[in-house]
Amino acid sequence: MSMRRDRRRRPIQGPNGLVTSAAKRKGSTCRQDDNSPSVKKLRYSGPSLPEDIWHHIHSLMRLRDAARAACVSHSFLSSWRCYPNLTITKKTLGLKGGKYGRSFKISSGLARKTDHILKNHSGSGVKVLKLQIHDFPMFSTSCDLDRWLHIAVKPGIEELDLCLDLHSRDAAVYNFPCPLLLDGRGKSIHRLHLRNCVFRPTAGLCSLTSLTSLDLCDVRITGDELGYLATSVALENLRLMSCYELLFLKIPSLLQRLRCLIINDCENLKVVDSKAPNLYSFLYIGKLVRLSLGDSLRDFKVSGSGSDFVHYACENLPGMLPNLEALNISSRYMRDTLVIPGKLLHLQLLCIRYFTPDYDYFSLVSLLDACPSLETFILYVEPDCVVQESILVDSSRDLRHMPPGHSYSNIKDVEIFGFCSARSLVEMTCHIIENAKSLEWLTLNTVDNTEFMCSNGRYDECSEMSRDMIIEAHKALLVVERYIVEKVASSVEFKVVEPCSRCNPLEI
Known part of the structure; x- marks a missing residue:
């Protein structure tokens, strides 16, 4: 018994080197230590800081941490009512998705917590408002949204992000x-992102003078209405996705700071006419439309399934975009014969995928000939979709060669993803190797998608390949050994990527 008593009374080393006892940890006091420096240090609640510094510290916390701090600290309680970063999403509130019943409960909880947070906010000091509303309008009505927005959108707000997830296709659109x-409340906004709503701007919205980024997704807006935002001369980035009411998009020269334009799946769009003098990057996904982009464009990405964008690029871009430096094309449909009336004199990067x-x-080869400054060539092939003769079927046939005079003096890097045994692909690869005297890196990847492979350390298993794809990959390895290796100069860093033998073994 005495030994147990002694152990309980034994001094315990506390934080910061302070010595305390079990009795003191339970709340008892010791008169001889009441005024000691160590006890004062234990009772000290924190430095006396100006209120604006406490508010700044609070603003640096994530939403959930800021709310918790306000529950236990008087210093943070007042600043919670003017907390500046209201990012209210499932993630920030700690709500995780799941099956339908669970998702149903989460959506109602998200609406309830959103209402509670904004009811307790003064509406002053908001810099960022991001609302992610799930299953609208089942749990949130237009009146709710109007009320929440009127609380938070005040002069000084810099970012407004409203993302509505409609409960069904027939749901009422907000x-x-x-x-x-208006009235100065939009003057400070730098970024405006709207999803799944109706947006009908008028000429009065010229007050958005600080707007640098506009992102509209599944938004009902016409070209004329979008034109009212052309007075936002600070605009640098414009993204339009699934805006079905857009028929014509005209960008005036007034938008001198516009650098990036993205248009994705605006299926009724007919014309894109940009006069923005400093437009640098353009990404277009959808069916072919009439484009006029100006000669300042340097980076052009285009993707579509119903049009031959490769031929469109070859026939139109040399004259339309004479200063183009990077071209990325995805096209499901392609004709074999390429007609190139001019040259892309400044093109340095060419990426083509899908055929x-x-x-x-x-x-x-004729496209490569039209790019005398080309440094990087990237090609994506879908080997499981290729329907043409394998070079291994008749190895006695000679490879096709172009007449002398083809020289790619600037090509340094060539990457082919989904390299297979198709004869025309092998012929093109050999042609590049033989004529690109400045080649430094050559990568032949027999796997069409290396993003989901265990070798990158992010996944336990590679993405599953069909048996036919695994067999074709091993045919490609045989082709590399027979036709490619001997042609590659020793100065070239040559890399061949094959299927993972653990996740996708070849079974005979």
Whole structure:
């Protein structure tokens, strides 16, 4: 018993080197130590700082941490009512998705917590407002949204992000209250992101003078209405996705700071006419439309399934975009014969992906000839979709060669993803190797998608390949050994990527 008593009374080393006892830890006091420096240090609650510094510290916390701090600290309680970063999403509130019943409960909880947070906010000091509303309008009505926005959108707000997840296709679409941005309340906004709503701006919205980024997704807006935002001369980035009411998009020269334009799946769009003098990057996904982009463009990405964008680029870009430096094309449909009326004199990077199953890859040689400054060539092939003769079927046939005079003096890096045994692909690869005297890196990847592979350390298993794809990959390895290796100069860093033998073994 005495030994147990002694152990309980034994001094315990506390934080910061302080010595305390079990009795003191339970709340008892010791008169001889009441005024000791160590006890004062234990009772000290923190430095006496100006209120604005406490507010700044509070603003640096994440939403959940800031709310918790306000519950236990008087210093943070007052600043919670003017907390500046209201990012209210499932993630920031710690709500995780799941099956339908669980998701149903989460959506209602998200609406309830959103209402509670904004009811307790003074509306002053908000810099960022991001609302992610799930299953609208089942749990949140237009009146709710109007009330929440009117609380937070005040002069000084810099970012407004409203993301609505409609409960069904027939759900009522929210009409964004454009007058909310008038009277100086929109003057400070730098970034505006709206999703799944109706947005009808008027000429009065010229007050958005600080707007640098506009992102509209599944938003009902016409070209004329979008034109009212052309007075936002600070605009640098414009993204339009699934805006079905857009028929014509005209960008005036007034937008001198516009650098990046993204248009994705605006299926009724007919014309894109940009006069922005400093537009640098353009990404277009959808069916072919009439484009006029100006000669300042340097980076052009285009993707679509119903049009031959490769031929469109070859026939139109040399004259339309004479200063183009990077070209990225995804096209499901391609004709074999390329007609190139001019040269892309400044093009340094060319990336092409997706082809018709029987496409003659050797025809891409004429495109390479039209790019005298080309340094990087990246090609994506879908080997499981290729329908053409393998070079291994008749190895006695000679490879096709172009007449002398083809020289790619600037090509340094060539990457082919999904390299297979198709004869035309092997012929094109050999042609590049033989004529690119400045080649430094050559990568032949027999796997069409290396993003989901265990070798990168992020996944336990590689993405599953079909048996036919694994067999084709091993055919490609045989082709590399027979036709490619001997042609590659010793100065070239040559890399061949093959299927993972653990996740996708070849079974005979």
